Amino acid sequence: MWSPQPARLFAHPSEVRIPDGSRSSQSVKCSPWRVLPVTVVFIVAAAGVVVLLDEPPERRVVPLPEPTATLGTCIRTGALDSVEALNRFVAKVRGDDGFAGGDVGASVELQDARRLFVFGDTLRSANFKGQRFVHNSMLVFSAGCGRVVLPRARGALVPDRSDGVGYWPMSIARIERPGYDIVGVGLQRVRMTGGTDVFDFEVLGPAVARFEVPRGGVPELQSVRDIGADRVDTSTPMWGAAAVVDHGWVYLYGTSRPANAGLSGFALRVARTKPDTVGEPRTWTYWNGQAWSRNSSSAVELIGHQGGVSQTLSVFRVGGTWYALSKKNEVLGRHLTIWSAPGPTGPFVEAPPSADIPSDAVSGTLRYMPLAHPDLLPEPGTVVVSYSVNNTDFRVVQNDPRRYRPRFLRVALP
Numbered sequence: 001m002w003s004p005q006p007a008r009l010f011a012h013p014s015e016v017r018i019p020d021g022s023r024s025s026q027s028v029k030c031s032p033w034r035v036l037p038v039t040v041v042f043i044v045a046a047a048g049v050v051v052l053l054d055e056p057p058e059r060r061v062v063p064l065p066e067p068t069a070t071l072g073t074c075i076r077t078g079a080l081d082s083v084e085a086l087n088r089f090v091a092k093v094r095g096d097d098g099f100a101g102g103d104v105g106a107s108v109e110l111q112d113a114r115r116l117f118v119f120g121d122t123l124r125s126a127n128f129k130g131q132r133f134v135h136n137s138m139l140v141f142s143a144g145c146g147r148v149v150l151p152r153a154r155g156a157l158v159p160d161r162s163d164g165v166g167y168w169p170m171s172i173a174r175i176e177r178p179g180y181d182i183v184g185v186g187l188q189r190v191r192m193t194g195g196t197d198v199f200d201f202e203v204l205g206p207a208v209a210r211f212e213v214p215r216g217g218v219p220e221l222q223s224v225r226d227i228g229a230d231r232v233d234t235s236t237p238m239w240g241a242a243a244v245v246d247h248g249w250v251y252l253y254g255t256s257r258p259a260n261a262g263l264s265g266f267a268l269r270v271a272r273t274k275p276d277t278v279g280e281p282r283t284w285t286y287w288n289g290q291a292w293s294r295n296s297s298s299a300v301e302l303i304g305h306q307g308g309v310s311q312t313l314s315v316f317r318v319g320g321t322w323y324a325l326s327k328k329n330e331v332l333g334r335h336l337t338i339w340s341a342p343g344p345t346g347p348f349v350e351a352p353p354s355a356d357i358p359s360d361a362v363s364g365t366l367r368y369m370p371l372a373h374p375d376l377l378p379e380p381g382t383v384v385v386s387y388s389v390n391n392t393d394f395r396v397v398q399n400d401p402r403r404y405r406p407r408f409l410r411v412a413l414p
Contacts, residue, residue: 272284
């Protein structure tokens with residue numbers, strides 16, 4: 001469980017609300033899709049949320065409008081009581097004007113038994129009265145019904161910065177409070193570079209959004225905070241690519257690869273801190289292979305980048321075993337792979353592939369970013385996994401946005 005001071009995980013004590021008059025509502029050119037997400041700050045764990053900071057800390061509080069958001073019309077889901085039912089829903093249901101398709105699909109269950117899903121680059125219908133392509137969105141699912149969370153401005157749920165930098169959500173987690181949940185969404189800051197190639201973007205660093213969700217109510221964005229200076233550097237570990245809260249510690253996993261590594265996988269390292277100091281990197285210690293060290297450069301690779309994990313992955317614990325779940329060798333790989341370990345620092349042992357999720361050069365179909373959902377339809381010895389689907393030809397998903405939605409499968413744990 002979290003410490004008695006969880007608010008520090010979402011908003012630094014020096015943060016203040018800035019009136020929304022300083023926010024720009026300008027539209028920006030958006031990448032039609034992405035396949036190499038770079039920085040994740042949050043991930044679903046047993047419970048918990050983490051914040052990533054570069055040193056020295058540089059905090060930018062993004063001005064927010066006064067609430068309020070609303071929920072869209074009910075999208076009839078039927079009974080989503082199996083993986084097969086989930087896939088039937090995402091493949092067949094049209095959606096509504098506010099959500100046609102998107103990637104990521106990280107989820108968390110609320111105290112009132114509803115479930116939130118957050119999505120990345122999101123398509124909306126031609127009939128939508130508002131921004132039709134946004135960097136992020138959210139859906140709320142209750143029994144038999146899904147609803148889009150629509151901000152008042154009818155743009156992205158977490159609005160772009162005034163300089164055009166947008167936010168891609170990567171993960172979501174919550175802290176339960178009497179009558180409401182505090183929900184943290186990990187974000188990565190992204191800047192489009194103006195070209196037409198699918199890699200014409202730069203990821204600049206992490207950010208965190210804080211929502212409050214009353215029981216049965218509408219998620220309300222409370223704050224957005226950029227963490228660290230804008231910087232493009234894959235060789236520096238992106239601490240928070242996955243995170244686990246366990247026995248009073250927050251374990252922060254970082255992914256990195258050399259700048260000249262091409263499209264290989266990413267190496268995995270780990271740091272840890274206490275929940276109430278997770279936003280203070282000077283309190284972190286790093287596993288150096290023998291002990292926990294204050295020296296960040298001493299962090300050893302738990303998994304190497306050759307044959308390594310994706311930039312965004314899941315780490316979670318079931319019983320006494322720790323698991324890292326990812327697509328091996330990023331988007332150009334094919335194997336959904338699970339590594340297991342007796343503890344958070346490893347040693348992580350690779351199991352045979354759990355599933356094949358290859359991209360297809362002929363059809364242009366992309367399969368990427370598998371995420372574990374340990375609390376979704378749980379069955380002993382297994383875990384439900386989602387992975388994102390897209391196409392190199394954006395017209396394909398524009399014509400049928402149902403081809404731009406995560407798919408689900410259940411895999412056995414090694």
